[in-house]
Amino acid sequence: MLGGLLGALVLNVVHSAAKRFDSKAPEVDKVGEEAMKKTVRFAGFKPPKGNALVAATFGADVASNAMLYTLIGYGSQNNLLLKGALLGTLVGVATLTIPEQAGLNAEPIKKTDRTKLMTVAWYVIGGIAAGMAMKAMGKK
Numbered sequence: 001m002l003g004g005l006l007g008a009l010v011l012n013v014v015h016s017a018a019k020r021f022d023s024k025a026p027e028v029d030k031v032g033e034e035a036m037k038k039t040v041r042f043a044g045f046k047p048p049k050g051n052a053l054v055a056a057t058f059g060a061d062v063a064s065n066a067m068l069y070t071l072i073g074y075g076s077q078n079n080l081l082l083k084g085a086l087l088g089t090l091v092g093v094a095t096l097t098i099p100e101q102a103g104l105n106a107e108p109i110k111k112t113d114r115t116k117l118m119t120v121a122w123y124v125i126g127g128i129a130a131g132m133a134m135k136a137m138g139k140k
Helices: 002-021 028-042 050-073 080-101 113-138
Strands: none
Touching (some): 002 050, 002 113, 028 050, 050 080, 050 113
């Protein structure tokens, strides 16, 4: 699980840093905040606002991505980097397709073709980071 968590943290650092330097960078956090509000409302509660919404979304994002990236370590310990890259690609493509199917505004992650490419690339980077962490931990 630690390797998955490290991959999720790398993913979030890359997302946050890219937004500061590139106006076309994906804003997955905006989609996540919309999803958080809709989910909490659907459950019959009042959604958080401001910093509480940001924190809740960040926590849910890190936890869900950590669980996904943990899948890299299941089965054979061979090809962890390749498994990380493939899982990252799958999750990145899903990130581009699922929001609209769930009734969410996907514009923050689909602004331009470059934005879409970055969306997938950041998940690949997270997957590779998770695979590298798992590989390093496996050698000890």
